Amino acid sequence: MTPTYHRALVVDDLASSRDWLSHSLQLAFPGVNIDTAASLAQAAQLIDPPPPLALIDLGLPDGSGISLIERLHRDTLCIVATVFDDDSHLFPALRAGAQGYVLKDQNTEALADMLRGIAAGQPPLSPSIARRLLRHFAAPVAPPPADTTDESNLTPRETEVLRLTAKGLTRQEVAGMLQLSTHTVAGYLKDIYRKLSIGSRAEATLEAARRGLVE
Structure with missing residues (x-):
């Protein structure tokens, strides 16, 4: 049985993403009260008491969403919602206590289905993230070559x-x-x-x- 959430927090600095995530939460958990924040500082004003559920972006203007996950994960079901599908973001988020990791590459209905599934205990990962985890543990991964340029490490x-x-x-x-x-x-x-x-x-x-x- 899927748990019912009456309160949730959305942390994302893009207004369009906050709206999209909030809509998905409403579809997944009708009647849920949603607080939104565009930064870690705004989120800090909304976590006393901690929300039962939080959707958190990683790239925020005043720091990483990972620090918020570290504060909340003991009391909150923390789910990362991000564009980052690389190991350098995935594994630190999971180590910090994130219980779900979804990518912003799906429509509202698909995300709502994932949120219901995560709340019910189903695999808490976007399919591409699940495949990345399987590859990571299936075989040793060679370290990336050293960056010898002065570029800003764009993927x-x-x-x-x-x-x-x-x-x-x-x-x-x-x-x-x-x-x-x-x-x-x-x-x-x-x-x-x-x-x-x-x-x-x-x-x-x-x-x-x-x-x-x-x-």
């Missing part, structure tokens, strides 16, 4: 999003080309801008040209 997916954005594509067009949701593309852009210390499409285009991604 291959972030590099592709940067390239398409610099070519003038909108978020919707980038999402269509890469078969991602607009929420996911928005999350990638947020992290690209943070990593590169830029704040506009024009700066992104200049940086892409410097890297040889566009002419």
